[in-house]
Amino acid sequence: MTFFNKTTLLLALTVLVGCGGGKGRFEYVPVRGKVTLDDNPAQLKNVFFYPEEGTQGLGAKALTHEDGSFELEAVVGGATEVTKGAVPGIYRITVTDFTIERGAPEELQQPQTRKPALKVPSIYSSSDTTPLRLEVTRDMQDVVLELKSKGR
Amino acid sequence: MGKAIQRCECGWGGHPRSDFQQHRGLTLVEVLVVIAIIGILAGMLLPAVQSVRESGRRSACANNLKQIGTALSGYQARDGRFPPAGRGYSWCSSGTSGDPRNNGDAKVYNSNGLVELLPFLDQQSVFDKFDHNVAFSDMAYGSSSARPLWTNTTGTIVGSPSQNAAIASIKLSIFRCGSDTKQELLTGAYGSTGMATDGVAATNYDFIGNSWTDGEADVCNSWKTARADRRMFGQNSMTTPGHVLDGLSNTFALGETTRFHRIGRGVAWGMRANLMAGVDPVRGVNLWTTDTAVAAGDRFGMVARWREAAASMHPGGCHFVTADGATHFFSQETGLTVLQSLTRIADEKVLWP
Numbered sequence: 001m002t003f004f005n006k007t008t009l010l011l012a013l014t015v016l017v018g019c020g021g022g023k024g025r026f027e028y029v030p031v032r033g034k035v036t037l038d039d040n041p042a043q044l045k046n047v048f049f050y051p052e053e054g055t056q057g058l059g060a061k062a063l064t065h066e067d068g069s070f071e072l073e074a075v076v077g078g079a080t081e082v083t084k085g086a087v088p089g090i091y092r093i094t095v096t097d098f099t100i101e102r103g104a105p106e107e108l109q110q111p112q113t114r115k116p117a118l119k120v121p122s123i124y125s126s127s128d129t130t131p132l133r134l135e136v137t138r139d140m141q142d143v144v145l146e147l148k149s150k151g152r
Numbered sequence: 153m154g155k156a157i158q159r160c161e162c163g164w165g166g167h168p169r170s171d172f173q174q175h176r177g178l179t180l181v182e183v184l185v186v187i188a189i190i191g192i193l194a195g196m197l198l199p200a201v202q203s204v205r206e207s208g209r210r211s212a213c214a215n216n217l218k219q220i221g222t223a224l225s226g227y228q229a230r231d232g233r234f235p236p237a238g239r240g241y242s243w244c245s246s247g248t249s250g251d252p253r254n255n256g257d258a259k260v261y262n263s264n265g266l267v268e269l270l271p272f273l274d275q276q277s278v279f280d281k282f283d284h285n286v287a288f289s290d291m292a293y294g295s296s297s298a299r300p301l302w303t304n305t306t307g308t309i310v311g312s313p314s315q316n317a318a319i320a321s322i323k324l325s326i327f328r329c330g331s332d333t334k335q336e337l338l339t340g341a342y343g344s345t346g347m348a349t350d351g352v353a354a355t356n357y358d359f360i361g362n363s364w365t366d367g368e369a370d371v372c373n374s375w376k377t378a379r380a381d382r383r384m385f386g387q388n389s390m391t392t393p394g395h396v397l398d399g400l401s402n403t404f405a406l407g408e409t410t411r412f413h414r415i416g417r418g419v420a421w422g423m424r425a426n427l428m429a430g431v432d433p434v435r436g437v438n439l440w441t442t443d444t445a446v447a448a449g450d451r452f453g454m455v456a457r458w459r460e461a462a463a464s465m466h467p468g469g470c471h472f473v474t475a476d477g478a479t480h481f482f483s484q485e486t487g488l489t490v491l492q493s494l495t496r497i498a499d500e501k502v503l504w505p
Contacts, residue, residue, distance in 0.1 A: 025485070053489050058436040077438045077484025078468065080451035101415060101457065102427065128380075 026057050028085035031072040031136055033143030034064075035095060037118045041068030042147065044098040045120060049136070050127045055089025063098060086136045093132035095124045095147060121149055203467075206331060210466045213329035213356065213408065214479050220326070220357055220406055221473035223272030233392045234405075234475075235265040237359040237385035238424040242291050242304050244372040244387065254373045256304030257388070262289035262313070264428075265359055265385065266327065266421045273326050281319045286311025288320065288423035289352075313423075320352040320422025327421040329356035331465045334412035334453055338420060354411035355421035356464070359385035360404045360472075360495060361430025363459040372429060380499045384475060385430060393475075397498040400475035404494050407431035407472040408464040409455065414441040416458030433462035433491045437470050438484040 031049075035042040047070055049060040058077060062070035074083040097120050123129050124147055132145060228234050240261035244254070267288070270279035282288070287309045323336055337351045362374055362383045375386025384391055384405050396403050409431050411418040416427035439460040440451050453465045464470035469483040472494075482491075486505050493501040 051488055053487075056485075056487060058439075058485075058488055075436055075439065077436050077486075078440070080440050080442060080448060082442045 026074075026076075026087045028074050028083055029088055029136060029138050029140060030085045031060065031140055031143060033070055033072075033145060034068045035070065035145045035147065036068055037120065037147045038149055039146075040118065041066075042095075042118065042120070043068060046094075046096045046098055047072075047145070048094045048096075048127075049086055049091040049134070050094060051087070052090040052092060052133075055087065055091065057087035057089075059091070060086035088136050088138060090133065090135050092127050092130055093134055093145060094127050094130050095120050095132070095145065118149075120147060206467065209330040213331055213464070213466070214471050214481070216326050216329065217357055217406065217408065217471050217473045218477070218479045219273060220266075220269060221475075221477035221479065223269040224405055224473075224475070225477050226272040227269060228393070233390050234385070235268040236389045237265045237361045237387060237430050238428075239263045239388055240287070240307070240310070241372055241387050241424055242289075242307060242309070243426045244304050253377050256307050256373060258307055260304060260307040260309045261287050262291060262309075262424045264288065264420065264422060264424050266355060266357075275324065275326070278319065278322060278324065282316050282422075283311070286316065287313040288316045289313055289420075289425050290317070291425040317352060317423065320420055322422070323353045324421065327353070327355040327357055329408065329464065332356055332411050332453065333465065334410055335418065336411065338411075338418050352420040352422055354418035356408055356411060357406050357421075358409055358419050358428075358461065359406055359430045361385045361387075361389075361432060363429045363432040363461070364434050380496065382497050383430075383432065383495060384497050391497070395497060396475055397500060398493075398496070398502050401478065402494060402502045402504075403475045403497045404433065404472045405475040407433060407462050408470040409461040410453050410463045410465060412453065413455040413458050413461065414443065414446065415456065419461065427458040429458060429461075431461045432459060432495065433472070433482075434488065434495050435460055436462070436484070436488065436491065437482055437486060438463045438468075 035045050035047060037045075043064055043066045045064045045068075047062045047064060049072060051057055051059050058075040060072040060074045062072050064070045071084065072086050074086055076083045124132065134143060224234060238261075240257040240259050240263065242256070242260045242262055244256035263284075267279065267282060270276065290309055290313045321337065328336070334354075336354060338354050339350055360383050362378065362381070365374060365378070365381055373387045375382065375389040378386075382395070384396065384403055393400060409419060413419075413427075419428045419430075439456050440463075441454050441456040442451065443456075446454065453463075455461055455463050462470060462472075466481075469481055469486070471479050471481050473479045474494075482505070490503045490505050493499060493503040
């Protein structure tokens with residue numbers, strides 16, 4: 001009767017549905033850790049993992065919780081969803097005090113109420129001067145970033 | 153059989169069907185299958201057509217940037233230096249923190265260097281409409297008075313900017329990229345407190361300026377004190393080719409941006425206001441908002457925040473023009489070391505992807 005049977009139709013549908021999109025070309029591995037300042041947990045610090053030459057991707061960032069802990073989110077060009085982790089490789093790490101994002105709406109400013117107790121020494125704030133280096137690998141242990149004030 | 157013919161079981165054209173035709177009519181299933189096949193073929197063709205249209209828009213956008221780059225060279229040939237990104241910002245801090253040399257200006261103009269390029273872009277008539285002796289925007293403060301760190305509280309707005317603000321609402325095609333589907337006139341966005349001018353036209357191109365100097369609360373007026381991390385433009389910048397130690401062909405001059413920034417808002421071509429700090433690609437390209445408060449379909453093309461303005465809605469990256477007037481397309485996967493070396497004008501590093 002018909003020259004198309006159900007199998008052909010199914011096949012056509014499979015081909016059509018099968019053309020899905022792929023993910024980005026970098027691999028991301030989860031990175032968790034903790035920031036301490038003079039051995040105290042450092043809350044409300046912006047942590048930025050800055051890729052060294054040879055490390056791919058746009059780095060990763062996090063804001064520390066009250067106990068100083070953090071979990072990295074990768075910076076991904078073109079992404080519209082959060083990507084957890086970082087691309088394996090070597091990073092310079094900057095740590096800065098949280099400041100309210102200039103121009104941010106009120107609901108994004110809540111951490112302002114919890115004031116950071118200790119200020120991070122300025123040496124850690126610039127990717128040119130920070131002494132912190134770390135290699136992100138596929139079987140990462142939790143990271144501990146130990147910051148020291150001058151003279152400690 | 154004969155009865156059936158009498159009931160006029162007619163084929164196409166009203167003629168009685170032959171025996172053969174009677175058996176070979178199109179069944180409903182066959183018609184549906186044919187329609188489905190046509191649908192599938194059209195579905196395959198449509199993305200191809202769309203991508204051709206986008207590539208056309210993309211080359212038009214790159215051409216705009218190329219013309220602006222050429223205008224920049226023309227300006228430099230006339231004046232010996234490049235124009236500033238703008239003059240007299242109202243949102244630079246005034247002595248509350250940082251280097252006192254970076255304080256906001258006493259006279260607030262809120263002007264935009266793109267306006268100074270108009271005579272070199274065949275837009276002398278628009279240039280002449282502006283009153284260049286008064287301010288371009290009456291935005292008094294960068295943010296609420298509760299945050300004096302971000303406001304120029306001692307500066308005074310020069311004259312009445314209402315006439316200039318009206319001209320800034322002209323949509324000039326040279327500053328507009330057709331790939332961008334976001335708003336063409338700047339209207340309500342976050343961080344708009346204190347921004348008095350609504351409805352000015354957005355630009356898809358802006359000067360490279362510093363938004364990212366590490367650890368500084370306010371970078372808005374840092375061009376004159378900047379050293380290795382200096383960008384090509386800034387408030388009151390007086391860049392000459394001599395400043396650009398890395399070479400004009402190895403330094404970003406302007407870049408693409410989109411017309412809607414989630415934190416901040418878009419950038420105008422005819423004035424400066426809060427958070428219109430220029431394009432600073434040192435943290436990447438096409439960094440869209442991932443905020444779940446924004447509908448998923450709206451996030452593409454919506455820059456997360458003003459610091460991350462380097463972006464376009466072309467697939468996979470955005471254009472920059474180097475100070476020698478050449479345009480380049482950079483992938484959104486370009487590494488930070490490359491972006492930083494081309495953004496800094498005198499870091500003595502020249503890296504290309």
